[in-house]
Amino acid sequence: MSAIDAAAAATGIDSFGLMERAGAAAAAATLRLHPGALRFVVLCGPGNNGGDAYVAARHLLESGATVALFHLGDPAKLKGDAARARAGCALQGQELGLYRPGAGDVVIDGLFGAGLGRAVPAGVAALTKRVAEAGIAVLAIDLPSGVDGRTGKVLGAAFRARNTITFMTRKPGHLLMPGRELCGELEVFDIGIPARIIRAEAGGAIAENTPDAWKAVLPAEQLETHKYRRGHLVVFSGEADKTGAARMSAASGLKAGAGLVTIAAPDAAMAANAAHLTAVMLHAIDDAAELEDWLSDTRLQTFVLGPGFGIDARARAYVTALADRRLVLDADGISSFKDDPQQLFDLFRGEPRLVLTPHEGEFSRLFPDIGGDDALGKVDKALAAARRANAAIVYKGADTVIASPDGRALINTNAPAWLATAGSGDVLAGIIGGLLAQGLPAFEAAAAGVWLHGEAARRAGKGLTAEDLAVAVLPL
Incomplete structure (x- = not known):
């Protein structure tokens, strides 16, 4: 997907426009799937997955929902599209470790997505445990944080999502166990990358058996x-x-x-x-x-x-x-x-x-x-x-x-x-x-x-x- 994103940008497609559509799709899915939520808790990571989450938080806030935002790391260090997404969100976030699950919460997980390549930090592992013990519903943006997008393996700890929203195409981690089980119900949204670019960059060597x-x-x-x-x-x-x-x-x-x-x-x-x-x-x-x-x-x-x-x-x-x-x-x-x-x-x-x-x-x-x-x-x-x-x-x-x-x-x-x-x-x-x-x-x-x-x-x-x-x- 990194290669697909780069190829899309090289053809003149606005990369922030893609992020905007991804975050809007996540927000729309959240409202549709959880109309009775008392509070939407948006977790924003240090990369583009976090950028998608900032966009989702902005849309949820504009819809009239109650939204709380928590960030991993220093958001002032965000770069590129993720920094722009954060600047467009009126919410002032808190450090991730301060979140305590409450009745009626729905968590929107935008910490890492599919690009994670190492074990999650201890604070994230502790948070996944607190959320699971509280029985809080989780909607993951792209992939539940902690799941390896290439192998489906859990990297230390991972959220168990009720729903996962991903973009353009599924990744191996969506289909391989235990990632497939941790994703819950999976939806794929088209955010505007031409299919020819996906075919050219993904190569088709790995696919679903249909x-x-x-x-x-x-x-x-x-x-x-x-x-x-x-x-x-x-x-x-x-x-x-x-x-x-x-x-x-x-x-x-x-x-x-x-x-x-x-x-x-x-x-x-x-x-x-x-x-x-x-x-x-x-x-x-x-x-x-x-x-x-x-x-x-x-x-x-x-x-x-x-x-x-x-x-x-x-x-x-x-x-x-x-x-x-x-x-x-x-x-x-x-x-x-x-x-x-x-x-x-x-x-x-x-x-x-x-x-x-x-x-x-x-x-x-x-x-x-x-x-x-x-x-x-x-x-x-x-x-x-x-x-x-x-x-x-x-x-x-x-x-x-x-x-x-x-x-x-x-x-x-x-x-x-x-x-x-x-x-x-x-x-x-x-x-x-x-x-x-x-x-x-x-x-x-x-x-x-x-x-x-x-x-x-x-x-x-x-x-x-x-x-x-x-x-x-x-x-x-």
Whole structure:
């Protein structure tokens, strides 16, 4: 956003005009959201976020509201647009530490915004605690102070906002946890920066995961088609007492649009699988040699390995045999390479055809140095892992990040809280496999699969089981 602001100014756009519109939008939102407030308490920081807050305070005062203003640092040291905004506000502020929450207060947080790069001062940390304990509603300008706009991490302490007002476009900290939760309800206001400048400066490398990010690569629907044109997905089953996970993956791949789905199972697990399958086919595979023979059928190009499979050398041998095919590696498949991740990465060079779907623990096992680097945010970690593995990475969680080796990353936001249930990851692996089988590139298949997964959870509703989730999957 700093680059966008500078580029806008370079084209002749009045930077103070942008600040004026931002502050006016914050004031208008405050009045709309809190018509019953007895007092608006405006907290002004030492930079342009504070400038927005001074403008908001002026508009609130002119509207007839009761307004109190508190500032961080010496306001006489403000420069540029922020100094001009302060000069235009008739209120005489007090030092921030003097504020004591009162009944009927609403706090407008204009201390730091999205540009904070270090832990908040002790006085601010103490204030966030007092405000939270008093149950005072907070409206944040741009981002709750204390939240890192790049990573969503809390830098020491942060306000928990009921509403956040930001401008032109969301920042990663609005979507990544815990920032997303601390923002409350988020609104984005257009303050007059041309979209062409935002596109040119932001680059589009990091975005929200929506259909716009991948719909261009979806296969065209054709009347004259057959099952093999829609792809053949193979899902590997575990032993006889661990077959359910593979069946959920297989069912989900079929629902996601694969033309055929086969479960490849040990001979001892064939009966357990056969008792529960109809549209999904079965094929017996007991070892890597049998798999190699089966792979002579060149129509077999897309595989899911991991759900319920077991963590062992057999998993590594199967993955080695599949090195020239498209593969979704999940759960036990990922953990099977924890002692030598590079062995896995070396198998899948060239055009990306591997999708890895780790949760936090699996990510740390496969990428211990990246996972343990506290200086990196979730997007940074996912991108570093994608480059190292030459794979599409689905870094799972409430804020799942999908990353590509070429530097693209998408943050997913459509997953409801009730998606966190046993077997949910098996369903996701199957959906991604079904999309890979239809010819989507690895990154786009992963991103579309994560989005479909979230939509299925919304359709299934609260209290869903993994079986409910698989049934609720719809093709793109």
